[in-house]
Amino acid sequence: MPSENHAQALQVLSYVDLTSLNNDDDKATIESLCTKVEIGSQSVAAICVFPEWVATAKTYFEEQSLNIPIATVTNFPDGSTNIERAVSETERAIAAGAREIDVVLPYRALLNGDESTPAELVRECKDVCGDEVILKVIIESGELKTQDAIVAASEIAIANGADFIKTSTGKVDTNATLSAAQTMLGVIKASGTDCGFKAAGGIRTVGEAMQYINLAEEIMGKDWVTPSHFRIGASSLLKDIQAVVDNH
Numbered sequence: 218m219p220s221e222n223h224a225q226a227l228q229v230l231s232y233v234d235l236t237s238l239n240n241d242d243d244k245a246t247i248e249s250l251c252t253k254v255e256i257g258s259q260s261v262a263a264i265c266v267f268p269e270w271v272a273t274a275k276t277y278f279e280e281q282s283l284n285i286p287i288a289t290v291t292n293f294p295d296g297s298t299n300i301e302r303a304v305s306e307t308e309r310a311i312a313a314g315a316r317e318i319d320v321v322l323p324y325r326a327l328l329n330g331d332e333s334t335p336a337e338l339v340r341e342c343k344d345v346c347g348d349e350v351i352l353k354v355i356i357e358s359g360e361l362k363t364q365d366a367i368v369a370a371s372e373i374a375i376a377n378g379a380d381f382i383k384t385s386t387g388k389v390d391t392n393a394t395l396s397a398a399q400t401m402l403g404v405i406k407a408s409g410t411d412c413g414f415k416a417a418g419g420i421r422t423v424g425e426a427m428q429y430i431n432l433a434e435e436i437m438g439k440d441w442v443t444p445s446h447f448r449i450g451a452s453s454l455l456k457d458i459q460a461v462v463d464n465h
């Protein structure tokens with residue numbers, strides 16, 4: 218029997234951006250994802266789907282009278298330097314009903330010494346989001362590799378309007394790690410801003426999720442760790458959450 222308890226599993230669920238970002242997603246897989254947003258009276262923080270499926274999710278939630286925020290990804294997963302493309306993808310996603318945008322920072326440009334393109338891309342995407350739409354900036358920490366690069370990317374994202382900084386796309390070899398999370402949370406704390414943190418990629422068990430929650434509580438304090446500051450992006454965590462809930 219899993220050592221994590223029922224309350225922990227439901228706490229984890231409240232932070233989850235329930236994700237499906239597969240190239241073979243279709244109407245049926247997205248509607249199926251939408252049926253899984255609640256366990257008892259606890260719902261996920263948001264669902265996260267490709268832009269072309271935002272309208273499908275919106276229609277489903279409206280029909281079911283469910284108020285679940287819809288997140289989507291832009292400039293994904295490559296983190297290109299094409300600011301115009303990132304901005305227009307973001308505009309279209311918002312028009313389709315997305316309330317949260319997870320945009321990939323041009324992390325390769327940053328590694329090549331270009332700080333201005335990543336800064337401008339984040340700034341312009343946040344301008345499009347305004348105050349109503351949450352902007353999460355994916356820094357792709359596993360590709361940045363060094364702590365200095367993770368700090369630089371986090372600082373640029375925060376200084377240019379990110380509402381959250383997010384570790385990973387889930388599409389590269391190294392995704393969320395506790396070490397990257399510690400560095401990013403440290404930058405958030407030092408910034409003195411209200412920026413949140415999202416761990417994403419490869420988190421599959423309640424036990425793993427609890428490690429990120431405990432780390433965030435240690436660095437930022439227990440009261441900070443709420444869905445308005447803390448998320449876990451995951452496509453394969455729900456099964457373990459359900460198993461822990463069922464076992465208690």
Ligand SMILES: O=C[C@H](O)COP(=O)(O)O
Pocket residue numbers: 236238265385386387388392417418419420450451452453454
């Ligand atoms: O943003 C969320 C990630 O793409 C999810 O990654 P995962 O499929 O490894 O859970």
